[in-house]
Amino acid sequence: MNPQVSPKYPFKGLAGVGVAFKVICALLAKSKFEQEKKNQIFNYFLPIVTIGTVSDVVPLVGENRALVKRGLELINGHHKDLPSSIMGFLKYLNINEAIDTFHIGFLIGPRINAGGRIKSPYDSLNALLYSGEEQLPFLDRLEEINLERKSMQEGMIKQAEEQVDTSKKFFFIAHEDFHEGIVGIVSGRITEKYNKPSLVMKINKEKNL
Numbered sequence: 001m002n003p004q005v006s007p008k009y010p011f012k013g014l015a016g017v018g019v020a021f022k023v024i025c026a027l028l029a030k031s032k033f034e035q036e037k038k039n040q041i042f043n044y045f046l047p048i049v050t051i052g053t054v055s056d057v058v059p060l061v062g063e064n065r066a067l068v069k070r071g072l073e074l075i076n077g078h079h080k081d082l083p084s085s086i087m088g089f090l091k092y093l094n095i096n097e098a099i100d101t102f103h104i105g106f107l108i109g110p111r112i113n114a115g116g117r118i119k120s121p122y123d124s125l126n127a128l129l130y131s132g133e134e135q136l137p138f139l140d141r142l143e144e145i146n147l148e149r150k151s152m153q154e155g156m157i158k159q160a161e162e163q164v165d166t167s168k169k170f171f172f173i174a175h176e177d178f179h180e181g182i183v184g185i186v187s188g189r190i191t192e193k194y195n196k197p198s199l200v201m202k203i204n205k206e207k208n209l
Contacts, residue, residue: 011063017052018067021045040081046071047086048128054101055109068101075099084131092139114146117181152179156186160200164190171198178202 003009003019014022024045028038050071053064060068075082076098090099093107115123123145127138156178163173171190178186180202187200 013059013062013064015053015056015058015064017049017056018058018064021049021067043074043081044083047075047082050075051086051104051108051112054104055113057105060101072100083128085128085135088131088135088139089127092136110149111142111146114149115142118149118152118179119145149182153182153185156182156200157189160186160190164194166194169196171196172201173198174201174203176203176205 003012003014025042028041031038033041046067050068053068053071054060058064075086089108089111093111095103095107112124112127115121115125115127123138123141127135127142130138156175159175159177160173163175164171171194173187173190178200183200183202187198190198190200
């Protein structure tokens with residue numbers, strides 16, 4: 001199911017994690033579980049869906065807004081029912097206050113995304129699969145990767161700024177030192193700063209691209 005192309009699904013803005021959650025909901029609807037068990041499974045996955053939806057920076061309207069609202073309620077009100085890996089993440093980051101989209105968008109999400117951006121997505125996956133003492137090495141690994149991502153990102157933004165010609169209506173920026181996992185972030189920053197569309201690309205001399 002792809003809501004972007006399906007004429008039958010009314011809301012087109014679901015993030016990938018939202019689509020996966022809809023598959024879970026469809027399977028639960030056809031299952032023979034008691035309603036209490038269905039609710040338990042639904043509520044178990046919803047905080048993960050909330051984190052993924054906010055981290056994917058999709059518009060928080062329609063179903064996305066409803067999913068995130070309910071997910072935040074579960075995260076803040078039912079810690080004992082949360083996935084243990086999420087609890088470990090919150091403890092590791094020393095987040096003790098009520099969690100909102102800021103914490104997800106600027107603290108939790110960037111660390112989860114950093115693995116897939118510049119290293120391996122398995123770094124992030126393992127941080128979400130393990131808990132307790134077994135989770136700590138993966139959380140430490142994501143922290144290191146995220147710090148590296150920040151440093152690379154700031155350097156790329158400075159290099160990109162050198163190519164900006166404010167007289168143009170569209171910015172095309174390319175450099176062989178750019179990292180392909182971060183060019184989207186840099187493009188977003190440039191577009192936000194100058195209020196003009198931009199395309200940021202990595203030059204790959206080996207592939208002549």
